[in-house]
Amino acid sequence: MLIGFNFSRRAGRARFFPPLPCPSFGAATPPPLNAQRSALLCITTTATKHSRPFVNQTPPHRFSSEPVPSPPVQFDPFNPTEEHTHLRTTVRAFVEKEVDPQALAFNRREEFNLPLFRKLGELGLLGLSVPAEYGGSGMDATAVAIAHEELSAADPAFCLAYLAHSLLFVNNLAQNGSHAQKSKYLPAACAGTAVGGMCMSEPGAGTDVLGMGTAATKASDGSHYILNGAKMWITNGTVDGQSTGDVYLVYAKTGQAAKDVSMFLVEKGSPGFRLGQKLEDKLGMRASMTAELVFDDCRVPVENLVGKEDGAAACMMRNLEIERVGLAAMSVGLARRCVEIMNAYAKERKAFGQPLNAFGQVQRHVAESYAEYMAGRAYLYYVANQLDLSSSGNGLDADGVKLYCAKMGKEVADRAIQVLGGYGYVGEYQVERLWRDAKLLEIGGGTNEAHHKNMVRDLRKHHERLL
Amino acid sequence: MRILVGVKRVIDYAVKVRVAADKKGVELNNVKHSMNPFCEIAVEEAVRLKEKKFATEIVAVSVGTKQAQETLRTALAMGVDRGIHVETALRADQELQPLAVAKMLAKLVDKEKAGLVILGKQSIDGDNAQTAPMLAALLGWPQATFAAGVEPVDENKALKVERETDTGSEVLKVNLPAVLSTDLRLNTPRYATIPNIMKAKKKPMELLSPEKLGVDVTPKTSVVSMAEPGKRKAGIMVESVDELLDKLKNEAKVL
The missing domain is CATH 2.40.110.10 (Butyryl-CoA Dehydrogenase, subunit A, domain 2)
Known part of the structure; x- marks a missing residue:
């Protein structure tokens, strides 16, 4: 009775491998005094180990139940608050159980999964950035990035429908509508009974x-x-x-x-x-x-x-900023899945008697993909963490992050196909679909060329010297 | 009626665990942790009992390191009213042992005047399945372990509990106060909704320690060594049914 259980709710499609750990997590020892400096980019502190003054001291007795002083919490740009961490784990669990299993079939049939979309409403994702009084969850731009990143890892197409509804309609109206308009339209949109x-x-x-x-x-x-x-x-x-x-x-x-x-x-x-x-x-x-x-x-x-x-040009420009952050997050999410898939495959698959990841050509695909994914992710959360949804004038980096991440996602998906070879070219292994989906992000919500134009306009006018 | 629920932070069920370099346990660093799945079921059952107006308040308790507070927040987001964190530096999968946890829970039952305790039947790290029976013994309360169905009866003075045993399903009636432990098939835990995650931040969480509760948590057993299970050997192909039968009979000796 004690063995062989199957956690049915969570028994979604098997993950390829556990999420890549952020190196600064789980450090059991207090971080060195200069950890603060390295905290922003979530870099391990091993390089500074030698400077730790108490490294040779006897550790406290293991069985002391006195609460040990907790190490100062390092800032995690991807999950700046406990609520963000909680949001990410919730959405990821939901995605693995509910979104992953349906993606292949619905994309093949070119069908929108309305029942699944309504479940996003039950979770509170459709009105993520809307105040509670209109049926929303009252979260911020970082939460928007997290939700899009997680959904897109499984099904960018479903996530795009989510984006069009939750950002282009719901967030747009929440920021720009009157109280009467918001009261009339937002509760149904947040619940998912109306699709916008x-x-x-x-x-x-x-x-x-x-x-x-x-x-x-x-x-x-x-x-x-x-x-x-x-x-x-x-x-x-x-x-x-x-x-x-x-x-x-x-x-x-x-x-x-x-x-x-x-x-x-x-x-x-x-x-x-x-x-x-x-x-x-x-x-x-x-x-x-x-x-x-x-x-x-x-x-x-x-x-x-x-x-x-x-008076809507300003509304349009303001909402384009969060839209572009959402689209960049989609690229980051699909890139994560591609890195996971190619890494797992390169470890398992053998050629000439060795795993693929023993070959330098494959190592380059995997390593460059991971580095670019992390660069995109760092840029994404740098922008999202500073973006006040009611503000405007953040165009340079909203354009910039989507410009970078869209190309990054497309190239990482391309390398994933290359690592998987023939298997990568067929739908069952997912990267074929992610590759096709990735291309849209260089067009929708602003073409690459639109971002070039906007960014150079802003750089020319306001950013002669960069901070 | 106040329900006390135990929630434990464990290595996530989907993680492939590895033995740590010192062979004294599994690697805990850089490994995803989440709420023990049986504890999630316990929380869900408590929330359902509150929704049925059987209970008026749910208090969740977690014993463990600082990070156990994340697990408590999950419980709060699922509908628990407040949390109690008993902080200890002990490794929750080995050094924090069932008797110590049961003693601390007994003190908290007394402090909170709880009328029902719901725990997971076991945590998926230590797999001891002892805390609930020990707690019932310490309190002198009836227990219903491995619950697969719970229903209030006798005007909420007792619970009818279906429990799964190795020989079949058993139905018990336990008078309250009582201790329950939850089996996998009792319910399907809900996802914490995003608005509730936001509300959970504002719910109270009390911080305690084993010392404050007056409980000695020194482990009674220690792990001498831990090793990976042996690697499974590759199978062989047999040519015919006769050969298969022969091997089953003479090599495997299962026929």
Whole structure:
């Protein structure tokens, strides 16, 4: 009776190997006095061991039950508070049990897993950055990065649908909406009973977003706006392939100047609002639905204007910052999984009588991937830990972290396929899917070229000398 | 009615443990730890009993190093009302032994005036399965170990407990106060929701030590040495059913 138990709730798909330990964890001895210096980047303190003044002293008696003075807690940039650690362990346990097992099938069928999405609502992930009064969890940008990183390790496509809902709709409305709008829409969105998204890009306007053609004009009686135009590449634009999703934040021109953009809440079933087409044959991200949405004299009540008329450009720029942090976190998450998979495979698989990881060519793939993954992760949490969700003007590093991490994720996934050889090229071993998914992160939420443009604009203007 | 629940921080069930270099135990450093799975089941059962209005308050206790507070926070996030951390530097898998833990729990039952104690049937590190029976003996309370079903009866003055034994399922009625230990099939623990993780931060946690409780925790046994299990040898292929039968009969001697 005491053996052979099977912890059913947690008995998800077997992990390839235990999570890579952060070297500063679990140090049983008090850290040396100069540990503070090395704490930020989570570097081991072995190099400084010789300077420790008490290294030769007799250790306290092992069986003393006196509480030993705890070593000063080193700052962990990836989990700055206990709540962040708790969030990460909770999401990871959920992901291993619930997200990993469904990923292959839903991506193959190009289907959105709505029941699983609703479970994210039960956990409190859909309204992660929303105050409790609107049904959210009241957490911060770092928590957003953690949730995206963990979900994306298993299923970037599902995570993309989560991002479109929780950041592009939910967080956007939480930051920019009125109390009445938030009270009306956020509780259902946080619970997952309504699936939302955001409409910015158009068939003819992507990076050149302020060149959008969708326009809103106020009706003569002032009771509503009339929207005309089409929006493209809308994640969660449909859930079932037949109709639109439940509710969207839609950007439209309300004036002649480039920045005369306003934001509207448009609900499913609004007169003149319809699904244009469900987009098929995407390279990756196949378990998230992408659509074109069409507005034909679409009537939107005036109370659905979010913020001020012509005032949405700032909202758009602010929300793009957290969106880019979320997308960078997705790259980091999928890169972690790729490193785990290639490392485990290189250890097990033999060629010429030796494990693959005995060969320098493979060592280079694994080691460079790990180093780049950690560099991306450090940049990600550096940005996330400082990002106040209500602020704006953090564009340089929000662009920068996504620019770096998207490329990093794609290249790490590519090396994972290379290490696995033929097995890497087929779906069952996951890295093939992660490789396809990784490419989207160089396009969605800002192309690499958009990041280049924005960053050089900021660097030219504000950052002649770097700190 | 106040329920006391024990929660222990152990090496995560999914970790492949390694024997430490000094051969005195398994490696604990840089290894993922989490709440003992049977303790999670105990917490879940306590929370369900509170949801059924059987209990009014749940107190979780963890004995262990500072990091045991993380485990207590998990329990608080799952719905426990407050925590008690008894800090000790002893290795929880070897040096912190069931009798010492049972004695400390007995003191806390007294201090908290608990009417029911729920513990995991065993922790997956030491695998002793002794703490709950020892606690019941120290308190002079009835016990129902390996519980696979719990139901309040007699106007909440007793519990009907289904327990799994090697010979089948047994149903007991235990009068309260009592000690329960939970088996795997009792329930499926919930995930702590994110809002509850945030609320857990604000729930009270009392800090105690074995000295303050007046309990001597000196271990009664010590580990002399620990070794990895022997490596399993590769199997062989047999040519025919006859050869298989022959080997089972004459080599393995199982037929």
